[in-house]
Amino acid sequence: MKILEINYINFRNLKDKSIKLSPEINLFIGKNGQGKTSIVEAIYFSATGKSFRTSKYSELIKYNKKKSGCYMEYVDKLSNKSLSIKFNLDKKEYVFNKKNVSYEEYYGKVNVVSFIPEDIELIMGSPSVRRRFFNGEISQSNETYFYNIRKYNKLLKIRNKYLKAKDTKNEMFLIYQEEFIKYGSLILQKRTEYVKNISILLNLNYRKLFDNKKELYLSYSSFLGDIKKLSLNEIQEKFRNYIAKNNIRELKYGYSLAGPQKDDFIFFLNEKEAKSYSSQGEKKSIVFSLKLAELDMVLKEKRENPIFIIDDLSSYFDKTRKKNIIDFLIKRNIQVMITSTEKFKINSKDFNVCEGEIYCENN
Ligand SMILES: Nc1ncnc2c1ncn2[C@@H]1O[C@H](COP(=O)(O)OP(=O)(O)O)[C@@H](O)[C@H]1O
Ligand SMILES: [Mg+2]
Structure with a gap:
């Protein structure tokens, strides 16, 4: 366009x-x-x-x-x-x-895909910077994901209210919780799939434009651990178990400790985490390659x-x-x-x- x-x-x-x-x-x-x-x-x-x-x-x-x-x-x-x-x-x-x-x-x-000097924050900033970024990116070419994120955020707020009030023995809470698990799992599944695809493109672009002697890799780090090979049902199951196990802690803190709002996206250059090990120049090149990979992802999803x-x-x-x-x-x-x-x-x-x-x- x-x-x-x-x-x-x-x-x-x-x-x-x-x-x-x-x-x-x-x-x-x-x-x-x-x-x-x-x-x-x-x-x-x-x-x-x-x-x-x-x-x-x-x-x-x-x-x-x-x-x-x-x-x-x-x-x-x-x-x-x-x-x-x-x-x-x-x-x-x-x-x-x-x-x-x-x-x-x-x-x-x-x-639109943008590349601005502040984007270096995508490597250096907190996990919330990366979550916001990837949520926006996946949403711009995937309406379902956009819908699921909004729905999930609403459910998270509701769940946190119940947890804060320690009102979790209530039937409504359990109904909301099932919805929370359902939408949370859909988000986890889509993010894992997206990361798998974009990681390949990211590496290709990095090697073509910047350094063909290095390998760049993006990994999804979830509160549930490794979920790469799990089906949607298996993710839900693991999510439910996690909540059951952390029941007391969640009540103590008064907010949700489970869910994709806890996750992060991590860049590895030659198997070392870019945030701590890459040079300033390499970080810029990583972010630029990420933006080029996004161009490819939009083209793929929206033609x-x-x-x-x-x-x-x-x-x-x-x-x-x-x-x-x-x-x-x-x-x-x-x-x-x-x-x-x-x-x-x-x-x-x-x-x-x-x-x-x-x-x-x-x-
Ligand atoms: N809401 C605003 N109204 C008027 N001027 C603004 C506003 N926000 C920023 N500016 C001013 O606009 C100017 C141009 O900013 P910017 O577009 O960032 O410049 P450049 O990218 O060319 O360096 C700056 O002097 C800035 O202070
Ligand atoms: Mg400027």
């Missing part, structure tokens, strides 16, 4: 404008603090209804303004379509093809290439790596938005970014 045009009002420091994008490479060039990240953030935001750098909508609204919005036109394998979001501090409105829709319907229509955003490419890789990366993306026919403080010699649609104003240099 390709984004044809993006339009934004009161978004960060950007001056209201509508810009037409190239279906291939778009390069946003400017000095620091001019609005480069903001423009790709606006694109990401109108595609997903989320920002890649904050969870607070209020930060997106231009200083001293009350509301903001983005509108985009895009084309997928079927036809031209549009998405728009309007929001203020207490309300968000999602529109698809000029009809109001719920967020659930909005999310996943346009798929469409997602859009790829790379914020601040100039600060990441040396010349040869940059060239390898760009060549790789051009070959794949992926629409790319790159921000950089310097120009590259590539065939791209170039935009200058200066004090929130964006203007095209060529056409």
